[in-house]
Amino acid sequence: MRHEDHADPVEENPWSRVFMGMRPPRTRLGQWLVGTLLVFGRPAVALADSYHWSGRLGRLEVSSQVHGFQEGAGVGGWRAEDARQFLAWARPLSDALPPGVSLQIEAREVDIVLVVKRCSRGAPTCSRPLKRTLRASIDAPWIGPTVPKDLAAFIEKALGIQLPAPAVAPGPIYTIQMLATPDRQIATEHAARLNDTLPALPASMYTSTCSPCMSREAKIVAEAGPWGDRHFVILGNFADATDAARALAVLQAAGVPDGFVRELPR
Structure with a gap:
């Protein structure tokens, strides 16, 4: 280099x-x-x-x-x-x-x-x-x-400094959960409605887009459990819970209901 x-x-x-x-x-x-x-x-x-x-x-x-x-x-x-x-x-x-x-x-x-x-x-x-x-x-x-x-x-x-090695366990990532359901079709439809109506979400920690492509803000994350899979509809990713709460407040002020801050499912 x-x-x-x-x-x-x-x-x-x-x-x-x-x-x-x-x-x-x-x-x-x-x-x-x-x-x-x-x-x-x-x-x-x-x-x-x-x-x-x-x-x-x-x-x-x-x-x-x-x-x-x-x-x-x-x-x-x-x-x-x-x-x-x-x-x-x-x-x-x-x-x-x-x-x-x-x-x-x-x-x-x-x-x-x-x-x-x-x-x-x-x-x-x-x-x-x-x-x-x-x-x-x-x-x-x-x-x-x-x-x-x-x-x-x-x-x-x-x-003029020495950087540490990348962290093996860098800590939690927070997100905004909008829905949890065992039915993936319901989650897909809910995410689609959010993507059609969402206001601008305050900047996440990490973003990825392509052009010209459809970049969707609402995501679906599956989590396996003892009673079967659950499908979460989430918005954004934040390194700090305070940043996620600030983004949630913007959504709620714009009339988006039912969201809450939680750790990003693994």
């Missing part, structure tokens, strides 16, 4: 380019070709112009986007196992950041950008932190939520 230190700060918001890969057809012929592909193309493969995932935890923000990714990544949104994989290395990294330092990691096709934000000592607020931007080349696009090889060493050199 080769890296360079750049003096110029990155002013662009790294979270604002989720849908850059969308290129709608410009002609009737283009629309017909897209429709033909959807009807007669390979139904087992979900084609995507771009795939994006992001995570936020404490003073750490991570964003990764891949263009032209065509293997269905991100279809349907985030998965519980991906959120846990992200938390396993993101929580130790967030906890190891020095006081007054926050870190943004933006992965692109061929490089990774680190933006280190450091508050001035004695400053009453940190509305305008000092920024340092570094870039490193990578061998392949950063697609999954696991940490790529050599990133830890790159961060250690940039911050």
Whole structure:
């Protein structure tokens, strides 16, 4: 992994380019070709112009986007196992950041950008932190939520610290449960109604989308028990119960009933 230190700060918001890969057809012929592909193309493969995932935890923000990714990544949104994989290395990294330092990691096709934000000592607020931007080349696009090889060493050199290993048991993840039922069809229908009517949910810890794809906020998680399987309809994933409660309050204010905060089923 080769890296360079750049003096110029990155002013662009790294979270604002989720849908850059969308290129709608410009002609009737283009629309017909897209429709033909959807009807007669390979139904087992979900084609995507771009795939994006992001995570936020404490003073750490991570964003990764891949263009032209065509293997269905991100279809349907985030998965519980991906959120846990992200938390396993993101929580130790967030906890190891020095006081007054926050870190943004933006992965692109061929490089990774680190933006280190450091508050001035004695400053009453940190509305305008000092920024340092570094870039490193990578061998392949950063697609999954696991940490790529050599990133830890790159961060250690940039911050002058030693990072702990990823956590074997990173701690609980919280979610908002909307329904529990033994009937998967009932759960599926309830999740579909929520996806059609939900207001904007405050940012989860981990998100995953593709474009143009259907990213669903409401998820169904199955849990086996002594009396058979139960199917839970859940919303969001949060590293802290307080964040989940804040999201639930937004939903309730918008008229969404019956939800409560619980640990994400394993």
